[in-house]
Amino acid sequence: MSGAFTPRNIVAALLFAALLLLPLYAHFANDRFLLTLFTRIIILAMAAVSLNLILGFGGMMSFGHAAYLGIGGYAVGILAFEGVPSGFVQWPVALAASALFALVIGALSLRTRGVYFIMITLAFAQMAYYIIAGLARYGGDDGLTIQKRSQFFAPINLTDKVQFYYLCLALLLGALYLAWRLVNSRFGLAIQGARSNDTRMRAIGFPTYRYKLVCFVIAGTLCGLAGALLANHTDFVSPAMMYWTRSGDLIIMVVLGGMGSVIGPVFGAVALLVLEETLSGITEYWQIILGPLLLLVVLFARGGIDGLLGKVRHG
Amino acid sequence: MADALLQVESLAKRFGGIVATDDVALSIAAGELHAVIGPNGAGKTTLIAQLSGQLAPDAGRIRFAGHDISALPMYRRSHLGLARSFQITSLCLDLSVLDNVALAVQAHAGHSFRFWRNARGETELRQPARSALARVGLSAREHLPASALSHGEHRQLELAMALAGNPRMLLLDEPMAGLGPEESARMVGMLRELKKELTILLVEHDMEAVFALADRITVLVYGRVIASGAPDEIRANAQVRDAYLGEAEAAHG
Numbered sequence: 327m328s329g330a331f332t333p334r335n336i337v338a339a340l341l342f343a344a345l346l347l348l349p350l351y352a353h354f355a356n357d358r359f360l361l362t363l364f365t366r367i368i369i370l371a372m373a374a375v376s377l378n379l380i381l382g383f384g385g386m387m388s389f390g391h392a393a394y395l396g397i398g399g400y401a402v403g404i405l406a407f408e409g410v411p412s413g414f415v416q417w418p419v420a421l422a423a424s425a426l427f428a429l430v431i432g433a434l435s436l437r438t439r440g441v442y443f444i445m446i447t448l449a450f451a452q453m454a455y456y457i458i459a460g461l462a463r464y465g466g467d468d469g470l471t472i473q474k475r476s477q478f479f480a481p482i483n484l485t486d487k488v489q490f491y492y493l494c495l496a497l498l499l500g501a502l503y504l505a506w507r508l509v510n511s512r513f514g515l516a517i518q519g520a521r522s523n524d525t526r527m528r529a530i531g532f533p534t535y536r537y538k539l540v541c542f543v544i545a546g547t548l549c550g551l552a553g554a555l556l557a558n559h560t561d562f563v564s565p566a567m568m569y570w571t572r573s574g575d576l577i578i579m580v581v582l583g584g585m586g587s588v589i590g591p592v593f594g595a596v597a598l599l600v601l602e603e604t605l606s607g608i609t610e611y612w613q614i615i616l617g618p619l620l621l622l623v624v625l626f627a628r629g630g631i632d633g634l635l636g637k638v639r640h641g
Numbered sequence: 642m643a644d645a646l647l648q649v650e651s652l653a654k655r656f657g658g659i660v661a662t663d664d665v666a667l668s669i670a671a672g673e674l675h676a677v678i679g680p681n682g683a684g685k686t687t688l689i690a691q692l693s694g695q696l697a698p699d700a701g702r703i704r705f706a707g708h709d710i711s712a713l714p715m716y717r718r719s720h721l722g723l724a725r726s727f728q729i730t731s732l733c734l735d736l737s738v739l740d741n742v743a744l745a746v747q748a749h750a751g752h753s754f755r756f757w758r759n760a761r762g763e764t765e766l767r768q769p770a771r772s773a774l775a776r777v778g779l780s781a782r783e784h785l786p787a788s789a790l791s792h793g794e795h796r797q798l799e800l801a802m803a804l805a806g807n808p809r810m811l812l813l814d815e816p817m818a819g820l821g822p823e824e825s826a827r828m829v830g831m832l833r834e835l836k837k838e839l840t841i842l843l844v845e846h847d848m849e850a851v852f853a854l855a856d857r858i859t860v861l862v863y864g865r866v867i868a869s870g871a872p873d874e875i876r877a878n879a880q881v882r883d884a885y886l887g888e889a890e891a892a893h894g
Contacts, residue, residue, distance in 0.1 A: 507756065507757050507759075508756055508757075510759045510760060510761060511755055511756050511757055511758055511759065511760050512747055512753040512754075512755040512758070512760040512763075512766075513753050513754055513755055513756045514756075514760070515736075515740065515743070515744055515747065515753075515760050515761075516744070516747065516753040518733070518735075518736060519733045519736065519740075519741075519744045522732075522733035522734060522735050522736055523731055523732060523733045523734070525695070525731065526727070526731045526732065526733065527733075527744070527748075528695075528714070528715045528716050528719075529693060529695070529715055529716075529719060529725050529727070529731075530716075530719055530724070530744065530745045530748045530802060530803075530805075530806060531716045531719035531720050531745075531748030531749055531806060532716055532744075532748050532753070533714070533716045537753065537754075540754065
């Protein structure tokens with residue numbers, strides 16, 4: 327069962343091999359759009375991986391995760407606008423701002439449960455959305471164009487699309503490794519225990535609130551990094567990147583890919599965004615097709631794509 | 642009385658108009674198996690919930706091993722050595738049997754802000770967990786998800802989790818509930834063994850088990866203690882017969 331050649335591992339390996347070779351293909355096929363699309367997919371996959379830490383492993387149904395995309399993105403955008411182009415400043419600020427936001431939101435919302443938790447995370451994210459939309463100096467509703475991508479030392483040049491793609495891919499792999507270590511550590515087991523049965527965990531001696539809060543902050547910070555990448559990718563930030571429907575997209579990626587599986591959200595992000603791209607090419611009303619597809623996954627494949635792959639037997 | 646491990650004084654809890662715990666006093670000596678019995682709705686589970694810290698009492702004091710624990714949260718009481726099992730099976734069902742017990746060990750092995758090392762490979766967590774499973778006879782099932790166990794096995798797993806933290810005292814809320822005669826007998830045997838090492842407060846409906854195991858018995862009716870004493874005294878107590886035992890015997894006969 328836990329051998330290396332499970333269907334899940336084979337698909338994951340093929341996917342990452344394809345992602346690794348994609349710039350090569352895009353180069354020879356002269357398809358620049360493909361590279362742009364997959365850079366976006368990889369960045370959003372990273373955001374979904376971070377959401378899965380709280381949603382899939384921690385059982386915390388946050389409906390405001392896109393807020394961190396916006397906060398990470400605006401940290402880069404605002405600093406670039408104010409004449410601080412260095413990535414060594416921008417990125418740590420993006421991470422710190424996201425972490426701080428997550429700490430405050432988490433500290434308040436984790437005192438509630440169920441529907442209230444969903445609503446309170448949604449409310450805070452929408453609050454952040456309106457605050458940013460109100461910043462007239464930084465474009466308000468219209469957003470803010472980033473003239474210069476984050477500056478790092480000499481060989482690293484984010485304006486090089488291929489280099490930027492590989493940077494995002496490397497960071498996604500790093501995020502996956504981090505998530506994998508995390509969920510199998512003592513901390514990870516405590517979090518999963520709290521997801522499964524919070525009262526029992528407290529009865530056996532876990533102050534679950536603290537563990538969930540730290541998990542919430544880790545997830546927010548990681549998503550802030552995805553936000554910083556996204557801002558560099560589009561050379562533009564706008565409040566739309568943190569609108570609540572974007573939080574919904576991230577949840578769909580996690581559910582579609584497989585909650586509580588480290589790699590699942592990557593499957594989900596690739597599937598959702600490729601599907602969105604293909605379907606919207608066929609018809610303007612692509613969501614009419616996507617909707618029922620999601621319904622089928624929720625009804626018949628609880629574990630998402632990852633769960634389906636896990637069920638496939640050899641031979 | 643001075644060396645009571647658990648001492649409860651004038652404990653009270655009401656839910657709206659219902660008095661669930663009414664001026665309850667209880668004193669349990671170290672090494673004693675103390676049973677709490679009473680008809681349905683007598684407030685037995687409410688009492689355990691207050692002792693374990695799940696519910697805050699409205700009034701009264703709870704002392705455990707020399708500490709006033711009345712205001713301590715659940716996890717702090719657990720760290721002091723007060724372990725609880727649940728009447729309604731309360732496990733992490735989607736985790737493995739061994740994971741469940743290992744978490745109970747982990748809870749007492751310092752904080753869990755350890756983010757990197759694979760916890761499933763740590764012998765200092767897995768070893769005590771395996772020995773707790775062995776004590777309740779579940780070793781062969783350790784790799785199954787907890788949801789795959791039978792009801793009787795869930796009760797055993799509950800007990801293993803309570804034991805894994807090396808507690809000084811167990812609060813057992815109806816460990817025999819829903820067990821078949823054979824499983825019940827096994828549970829009684831297990832409790833008889835545990836009783837040699839631990840102080841136990843047992844809430845139980847199974848009178849046969851209670852009278853077989855208890856050193857002392859407290860009878861609760863409508864949240865009030867109506868009698869407390871050795872099993873023979875309780876059996877002979879007219880008030881208890883009226884309120885409870887008579888009723889049970891009438892139902893059986």
